Amino acid sequence: MRSALARLALSLLLFVLALRFLPLGAPLFAALFPGVARPVFEADDLLSLAFEHALLVAAATLLASLAGLAGGIAASRDRDDGVRPVLDALFSLAQAVPPVAVVALALPLTGFGPAPTLIALVLYGALPVMRATTGALGAMPGEVIEAARGQGMTPLQSLLRVELPLAAPVIMAGVRTSAVLGVATAAVGAVAGSRGLGLPIIVGLANGNPAYVLQGAIFVAWLALIVDGALALATRALTSREGHA
């Protein structure tokens, strides 16, 4: 656990240093892409772009997790089957709409900026969390719930104190999937004026500068791996604490 934390901190430190001192890598990128006049992206501060990227994904993942959790609980609590088939259908329908279409359709409603991307990220991020919540709560052994009831817990108490803590690792895995996908998807938002690490990619595509595209790709993938590692650690911390309680 401690070594995983140290590795994560090191990765984060290297990430920040790489963003800050990218111009030092100019000879490397000039050698990789000889035809490019400006080998390093300097039009904007990469560090602040990375921060805004992470902030957008964090906000979206938080909202998406709350929505997914609520939807998942509603679907698994539903006894007379009014909610579950609707959520199932929503699931399969939402997967047919590509994120870039959501960004493009939200654009005229919200204008250029982070809003269209936030909408798309929340929409897509809620799905894995909801699926994980429904799956974990649905697979809960009947004895667990009966034991909780036997101790005099109300259904709400059983949910909050027994079922959700037991389902937490699976739900967290859903949050992790959602956040990692979100980091990559947020890059597409740059076409709709969302500031983030997608900016070098879009600028590179527009100006035929593959060096910018590569720099954007490396930093986005790196950020995704950091987020993945951080959430993996958080899951472990969460579950080991539950184990002691």
Place this chain on the structure above:
Amino acid sequence: MHPPGLALPARPGWGLVLLPVFAVGVAFTLGIVATAPNRLLTARTVSALAAPGWSLALYAIACVAAGGLVRMRAGSLAHMARLARLARLGAALSAFGLLLLLLGEAATSARVGLGPNARVALAPGAWVAIGLLTLFAAALGGSLGRAGRPAALAALLGIVAAFLASGGLDALSLVREAGERREDLVQALVEHCWIAGGALLLALAVAVPMTLAAFRFRAAERALVAVLSTIQTIPSIALFGLLLPLFSAIGAASPTLRALGLRGIGPAPAIVGIAAYLALPLVAGFLAGLRAAEESVVEAARGLGLTAREVLTGVRLPLGLPVFVGSLRTGAVQAVGLGALAALVGGGGLGTFVFQGVGQLAVDVVLLGALPIVGLALGVDGALGVAEAAAAPRRDG
């Protein structure tokens, strides 16, 4: 707890009733059509009450009736319950059809007295109502067994196609624009199918040997999953953008490969990029399919003296078939969606309209690209969903 797509109880709960009721509510509160004198001025929502009364009444009655039918008792006999489910789905489809009729009538009456440059668009209420009724039909279709939901969505797509073909929606600017740019649209659609289909074939060609290697050797599985999951963290537009210079270098170096389409501008980078993303879901799904056969069955087959190859082709492949088709379905739907990004690297496809619309901030142009993509994805999902249901072992009851 039942797996998704299996039977609803004979009398589903209130959650489903609310969908068609809301679908009527939003039409009145958020409006169904909006008009603008020309492309530059902002659109003004027209009250739903301006639509011809008969079409409004028909739509409202159909929605309320469909909602009521959901709560009606179906009787105790099994075939009666099935009949009730079919009747509910029929009512949902009728409500959807009457919504399109209402939209067409409302657009026609809104256009009266406006100049030739006037824009008649769908208002938010219309989109929400379309979404709610689609969800309603899909949920009710899901109660008819595994193939029910895809079949219900196919029926919805059929209704839309019928209305478009009959000219019932021609008063909408979106439909007019689609008519004017019909040739471009058809070409983009064909390109999109080639990109998505080519990427799926390429991904399959790579995923099958990868799956077999991973199935045989544990180390290969770990390495493959690590590599393929890392690819998923690279944003798709960046991957396409990086393949672009790579392909132009290849094309410049070898005229033969260039003649085969391996050059920078064109669909090749997008096809390869999409295939790279599809590899993970395909390999993961195929591995799950190979492991779908219970160990006792595999042991029994070995006990009968079957060779490793015979166990694979005679036991594991047939028993895993529904899982294989299922992962193919996931991959195909993703391929259609990712195909939208091909336009960013000059690969063509329906994304061309999406990005053109984003550039001009023109909703109609975005919709011209986005709606066919959604329709194509739903169609592919539906067709392979029916195939998946057909491949699944029959369970009576």
